[in-house]
Amino acid sequence: MDSLEPELHIFDEIIRLSTKIEDGTPTRYHLNQNAVDQSEPYRTMTYGERDTSKTHKTIMMVGETGTGKTKLINAMVNYMLGVKRENNVWFEITDDQSNRKQAFGQTTSITVYGFYLQESPIHLTIIDTPGYGDMNARNEKEIAMCLLKLSKFHDWIHKVDAVCLVVKATQNRISDRHIYIFDAVQSLFGKDIVENIVLLVTFSHGAYPKNILTAIEEATFQCAVNNENEPVFFLFDNCQGETFHEEYQMIREQSWNVSFRGMTGFLKFLDSIKPKPLQMTQHVLQQREQLDKTISEIKSHIQKIKDSENFEVEVTYKEKVAIDRSKASMAMCCTVCEENCHYPGCWWVSNLSWCSVMKNYHCTACTNKCHYSQHVKEEKIYVTKKKMMTNKDLQKSNVKIVDSVSKKLEELRELKTQKMKLVIDAFHCVRTLEMIALNTDSLITLQHIDFLIDELKEIQEPEKTERLENIKRRAGKEKYKVLKYMKMYYQ
Structure with a gap:
């Protein structure tokens, strides 16, 4: 009998209930979830039955397309299952991403994985967001709206233990695109969650990730910091689930060791950090939604006023x-x-x-x-x-103005009054975000600043105008350079 067979027996029942994906070293299996809910703009997939008496952790995965979030989620699942390299098995809870896009279209935003293994000391919920940076700003808005609905209408996702920004260790420079993505990620949250944001560094061979940490610093990305005042990070390699030929087993072992250390450290972090409720994040998302809606209404009123003035x-x-x-x-x-x-x-x-x-x-x-x-x-x-x-x-x-003309002029005055109120409402949205948002100078806000400044000047609100001018000055030229990039490629 092969010496590895006794170890593999512990997974017999899991394998029996799974679907084989591919033979090899390791053999890959897909965990068949016992519940898949596709009724919402997000979807939930669970494995096992949740035990409310057990410690439960909720984490959110965010990051750029291509950083390896999917493989990282599967690595977490295998760690929770107790899979070791010598078992030569690999379990996956995620589905094929190309099928996912075909089945749900571009509007699919979030998948919630519930991993409730009875043998595990903790139960884990993973909120998986689609990758940022697909040249479509609408996707980013959909992620925000899905997160808002998820946090409001699912009472079992009312807090989060960690927000995980997934980044590649191989990234060696910061571009306007990366700044935009980091900015969009931060724009989702309230400022109370900063100490729960960590970096999960993928495609790592175990070396200190100097380049990505420098990029994070240049992008002024806010997250938890350690005693040396550097971002809290954990390293992962993304190839332990891949099939290896015999001559590359040393590389496979190194990959497993890097990810095992990273997962061990990450779970210790989850034990040490206090989970944060999502109320402030909900408020941020609501204010951002309201700001976009109000700006749209202002522009609609401007067009109506122009049409009315030309009667x-x-x-x-x-x-x-x-x-x-x-x-x-x-x-x-x-x-x-x-x-x-x-x-x-x-x-x-x-x-x-x-x-x-x-x-x-x-x-x-x-x-x-x-x-x-x-x-x-x-x-x-x-x-x-x-x-x-x-x-x-x-x-x-x-x-002399006759009744019909007088009515039109009254409608025009009412439109101008409504527009003035909307401009003030938009200003208060910006002020509220400045107080509660993690990203006070978000590009999402900055794209409206010049427009609002002009409107406030028109209705003669100098103090409010100056407040927005201060936000504009604080953001600086570099952010406006990225804003120009965003408008060019993501509108």
């Missing part, structure tokens, strides 16, 4: 013209009512109060029965005319 109406107005001398030589006209009170048939008199249409010094003919002093006797009369006029023409003219 054209048929206006009825009075204009004085010369009398037809064949009909009369004089006319008594009211300048207030713009009416011809005595025409034709009016004769010259030295005192207008003597005119036959006057009684007790007031006109008996005009609509308002005006005083005789409001009248004139001359060789002109009022004629009713019609013409099309724009709003701007009306504002420049002395034409």
Whole structure:
């Protein structure tokens, strides 16, 4: 009997309930989950039955596409199962990512893996977010919205023990793309969670990850730090689940050792850190959603105002013209009512109060029965005319505004009032995020700053304008350089 067979027997039942993926060293199996819920924009997949009396840890995995999150999740599962290198087996809880995209489309954002092995001392929930950086800002927004729904409507995910930023050890420089990704990740959370954010460094051969730590520092990424004030990190190799030929077993052993040490250290960290509730993170996500919605509404109102300001109406107005001398030589006209009170048939008199249409010094003919002093006797009369006029023409003219025009102007004033309120609401969203968000100068916020500054200036809010100008100055030129990159590639 092979000396490895007794060790392998402990996995007989797990293997029996799994699906073989590939023979080899190691032989790969897919763990058949006992529950898969695809009814939400996120999905949940569980293995085993959760025991509420056991210690439970919830971790979230975030990072750039291609950093190896999927393999890392499987490495965690094998560690929890107690798999050793000499067992020559490898279990996977994740599915094929290409199938996942085909089945759920681009809108799939989050998968929640519940790993509840009865033999394990702890139960683990892994919130797996899709990779960042797929040249589509909509994906990042969907991740945020799915996380918000997940934290609000699943009472068993109301706190998180660790947020794991997965990064590659081979990354040796920081680009605008990486800064954007790091910024987007930080923009998900409240500032109370910073000490629970750690780095999981993949594709590592066990060496000190100087390059990636330098990149993290350059990107001003906020996370937990150790006694040397450097980011807390754990190293993992990503190839222990791959099939190795006999001559490469030394590399396989090294891979296992690196990941085993990393997982041991990471679980010790989970034991030492206090989990954080997601209320503040919920608030951050709600404020970001509200800011985007409010900015969109402001822009919609601006367009409506432009359309309303450009309206054209048929206006009825009075204009004085010369009398037809064949009909009369004089006319008594009211300048207030713009009416011809005595025409034709009016004769010259030295005192207008003597005119036959006057009684007790007031006109008996005009609509308002005006005083005789409001009248004139001359060789002109009022004629009713019609013409099309724009709003701007009306504002420049002395034409009396009729009811239909008055209604349009009232609607315009109401739109401007609503827009003003929305601008103030957007400002308060930014101020709230400045107080509670981990990433106070998020690119998500900065993309709206210039627009809001202009709108605040228009409604004459100098103090609020200055507050946003301070945020802009604090962000600095480098972030605006990344913002330009983001608008170019991720809109």
